[in-house]
Amino acid sequence: xxxxxxxxxxxxxxxYTPEQVRRxxxxxxxxxxxxxxxLEAPVGQTPRETVWALNKAKLHRYVPTQPExxxxxxxLLLVYALINKPFIFDLAPGRSYVEYMIDQxxxxxxxxxxxxxPEDQHTTFDDYVTEYLxxxxxxxxxxxxxxxxxxxxYCLGATLAAVYAALYPxxxxxxxxxxxxxxxxxxxxxxxxxxWLEEERLDVDRLVGAFDxxxxxxxxxxxxxxxxxxxxxxxxxxxxxxxDDRAAVEGWQAINRWVExxxxxxxxxxxxxxxxxxxxxELIKGEHxxxxxRVDLSRIDAALLNVVAQYDHLVSQSQSExxxxxxxxxxxxxxxxxxxxxxxxxxxxxxxxxxxxxVEWLAPRSG
Amino acid sequence: xxxxxxxxxxxxxxxxxQMLQFYDDWTKTWSGAASEMASSKNFADSMAQQLEASLSAxxxxxxxxxxxxxxxxxxxxxxxxxxxxxxxxRMTNIEMRLDDMEAKVxxxxxxxxxxx
Numbered sequence: 001x002x003x004x005x006x007x008x009x010x011x012x013x014x015x016y017t018p019e020q021v022r023r024x025x026x027x028x029x030x031x032x033x034x035x036x037x038x039l040e041a042p043v044g045q046t047p048r049e050t051v052w053a054l055n056k057a058k059l060h061r062y063v064p065t066q067p068e069x070x071x072x073x074x075x076l077l078l079v080y081a082l083i084n085k086p087f088i089f090d091l092a093p094g095r096s097y098v099e100y101m102i103d104q105x106x107x108x109x110x111x112x113x114x115x116x117x118p119e120d121q122h123t124t125f126d127d128y129v130t131e132y133l134x135x136x137x138x139x140x141x142x143x144x145x146x147x148x149x150x151x152x153x154y155c156l157g158a159t160l161a162a163v164y165a166a167l168y169p170x171x172x173x174x175x176x177x178x179x180x181x182x183x184x185x186x187x188x189x190x191x192x193x194x195x196w197l198e199e200e201r202l203d204v205d206r207l208v209g210a211f212d213x214x215x216x217x218x219x220x221x222x223x224x225x226x227x228x229x230x231x232x233x234x235x236x237x238x239x240x241x242x243x244d245d246r247a248a249v250e251g252w253q254a255i256n257r258w259v260e261x262x263x264x265x266x267x268x269x270x271x272x273x274x275x276x277x278x279x280x281x282e283l284i285k286g287e288h289x290x291x292x293x294r295v296d297l298s299r300i301d302a303a304l305l306n307v308v309a310q311y312d313h314l315v316s317q318s319q320s321e322x323x324x325x326x327x328x329x330x331x332x333x334x335x336x337x338x339x340x341x342x343x344x345x346x347x348x349x350x351x352x353x354x355x356x357x358x359v360e361w362l363a364p365r366s367g
Numbered sequence: 368x369x370x371x372x373x374x375x376x377x378x379x380x381x382x383x384x385q386m387l388q389f390y391d392d393w394t395k396t397w398s399g400a401a402s403e404m405a406s407s408k409n410f411a412d413s414m415a416q417q418l419e420a421s422l423s424a425x426x427x428x429x430x431x432x433x434x435x436x437x438x439x440x441x442x443x444x445x446x447x448x449x450x451x452x453x454x455x456x457r458m459t460n461i462e463m464r465l466d467d468m469e470a471k472v473x474x475x476x477x478x479x480x481x482x483x
Contacts, residue, residue, distance in 0.1 A: 016382055024381030054466055055459045118448075119455030135466055142473055195406065201415035203422070210426040225405045225414075229398040237390055240383075 031240045038253035039260060044087040046099045048110075052139040056114025059136045061143060062098055066105040073367030074174050075107040075144040077137065081156035082128065082269060083219050085261055086112050088154070088345045091254040097345055097355060104359050106366065107144055111136045115263040121212040125269040125277065126290045129164050137164075137171060148174035150366060154345070155180050155315065156273075162297065162323065163283065167290055169299040175365050176302040176329075177358065179344055180315045184284040184322040185277070193314050196222045197274050204274045208267035216262025226313045235259075255346050284322060297323060303331040303365050305358070312341040333361070 016024075052059035064071060078098070080086035089110060090098040101108050111133065116123065123131075140149065151173055153161030158181030165173050182193075189195040196202060207214060224231035235256070242248035282288035288295045304327055308317045317336065324334050337344065337354055344350055404410055433448070440447045446454075 020381045024383040027381065028383055054462055117455070119452045119459070121452075122456065131463060135463070135470075138470055142470070195411055196414070198411075201411055203419065206419070206422050206426065210422045210429065226402065227398070228401045228405050229394060233390065234394065234398070237387060240387065 027240075027243060030243055031236070034239055034243065034249055034253065035236060035256070038256040041092075041250070041253035041257040043092060043254050043257055044090045045093055046090050046096055046102070051109075051143045052136060054132060054135060056116060056120070057132050057136065058112045058114060059139055060110045060112060061140075062102050062108045062110070064107060065102050071105045071107055072363065073146065074148050074150055074365070075109060075140060075146050076101060076150045076152060076362075076366075077140055078108065078110045079133065079151060079153040079157035079161050080111075080113070081154065082113055082125075082160075082265055083156065083216060083262065084258060085263060086110055086157075088258050088342070091258065091346060092250065095251055095254065095346070095351065097350075100351065100355050101359070104363070106362075107146075109140050109144075116213050116266040116269075118212045121208070121267040123266045123269055125160075125272040126163070128269060129160055129167060130290060133160060133164050134168065141172070148172040148367075150175040150177065150362060152177040153179065153181065155341070156182065158320075159183055159277070159283075162300065163288075163290075163295055165300045165302060166295045166297045167293065169301070173302040175305070175362060176300065177305045177307070177362070178320065178323070179307045180309050180312055180341055181306065181320045181323065182277075182315045184319050185279070185281045186284065186322075187316065187318045192316050192319075193222060193226065194278055197278050199279055202274070204271050208271050211264075211267070213264035213267045214270045216264050219265060220259070220262050223314060251346075251348075255342070258346070259342075284326070286326075297326040298328050300327040301329050304329040304333070305361050306332070306334045307344065307354075307358075308334065308336045309339040309341050309344055310336050311339060311343075314341045331365075 047063040048060040049063070050058050051061045078086070078089050080089065090096045093099060098108050098110065113128065113132070137149070137151075141147075149172060151161045151165070153159070153176075158178035161176065162178060162181060162183060165171070165176050185194055189198060197204075235252075239249060239252040239256075242252065276282045276288060280287070283295060283297070286294065286296060286298075304324075306320060306323060308320045309315075310317070321334055324332060335357075339347060339349065339354065344354060437447045437449065
């Protein structure tokens, strides 16, 4: 006589009452809906006007909330990376860095690079500085009527901002704020994003040749693989646990949309960044040239705040800190924040600690 | 001796909460081990090999499809992808020149205004 076949029980319901199983399944369905809805989560809601556009790039000016006489004289230009979208600066009301800064009396501009199409595959990393950032700054100064400005770059946006400041020493940069800037790739790349970009692992010409522009999904996968459990499982567990907290769920949805809403990396820009900036470390060595002009970091003389996230698994501290010895700025500070890469803009702590600290540093330097 | 309360008396208990508890209990071990594995040279090499294989196939398919499409479009007297991309690139260059001209006009207007 054969033994009784065990009952199929894929979600381990044995020992639970039907009511507990029903409640668990209902909660599971809510969790799935929260994740699915996150791809349409409302983001970037702070009122703004577009004051300049060139190809896919746009320069937005946020509508000030403070009277003109109470505003700082020096405008703030935000420059984000070429991967993901810049609404990390403006996630949602109450969680928006942009909203916070305009409430503090800053005239805030955001440069949105847009998503490159196949026609942009020949745009190099340096082109983003000379053809786009340079013109956006010119327009911002024109619109604001200001004679000086503050540039805040985040992640690869910080690299672009540093290159701009070094290449155009005559530009009226009063303050330069760099958040998690990947600049120096001298250290072994083990455990960081640069690990995937090493010459023996990645044929960058073949990658660009296969896709024209590097798919954002591939870069997101590389980034997620550095912390696989946290990114592929933990992120969803965290929202599951917070399902009854509406504010926490909305915050998670906005961040998840940002993580998933990737854009391609222009092919020639990716190739140049990997070859010149990462593998040859040309920027820090002072060997990088743009249109025959050397990008000399010692020409940076603006007040400099270089912010490093202590628990950043994408950009290590060593990639950012060596800049401090190379610039000519007399007013300079390296600040190490107990945060993750994204936490600088998206965590609750950022709103109550980092952003007020940034304002404390920037306000007296902004007129 | 006191007995453990029945599961039915725990208001928050359900099959999924058991899974979450399991995740919480093991996450530190998993997380560290998985990150270490993903950061290892062997894993990175293995991923690189898979990417390389995928790129080879993609590149070959794209080249063949591209050539086929290009011939078909030419036979139908329609612009090819390459020609459209070239026009789009030229339009961006024209936009840049217009942007520079606008900036120069602004400068001239400023000078005129200052001289009045």
